[in-house]
Amino acid sequence: MEKYLKAIREKVCSICVDSDENGNCKMTEEECCAVELYLDKIVEVVHSVQSERMSDYVDALHQRICVECRGGFEKCNLRADVNCSLDRYFPLIVETINSVDRSS
Ligand code: SF4
Ligand code: SF4
Numbered sequence: 001m002e003k004y005l006k007a008i009r010e011k012v013c014s015i016c017v018d019s020d021e022n023g024n025c026k027m028t029e030e031e032c033c034a035v036e037l038y039l040d041k042i043v044e045v046v047h048s049v050q051s052e053r054m055s056d057y058v059d060a061l062h063q064r065i066c067v068e069c070r071g072g073f074e075k076c077n078l079r080a081d082v083n084c085s086l087d088r089y090f091p092l093i094v095e096t097i098n099s100v101d102r103s104s
Pocket of ligand 1: 012013014016017018019023024025026027033034035036085
């Protein structure tokens with residue numbers, strides 16, 4: 001899991017609106033990033049989908065992670081404000097996980 005976390009920090013945290021100019025997360029301990037919180041499950045979800053279509057990955061994300069997180073994507077109060085880093089950067093996260101797999 002360490003290799004995925006390292007790649008996520010390099011590719012995603014570095015451009016995340018919640019990071020500083022050095023890519024360090026600015027979230028406080030009370031706030032919680034779904035990317036870090038659910039990383040194991042995110043990797044599992046990405047590995048379970050074999051598709052060219054990003055929408056298939058997004059559907060799996062909503063079914064497997066959003067349901068556990070906030071009872072479902074439709075019920076999530078963060079999605080409307082694009083306030084969830086996992087939802088915001090999911091295509092980039094998928095690509096990052098796939099590129100780690102290709103290089104290992
Ligand atoms: S909110 Fe999540 S994705 Fe964004 S910088 Fe922090 S840990 Fe990285
Ligand atoms: S979009 Fe909402 S329910 Fe889904 S992971 Fe993010 S915070 Fe959780």
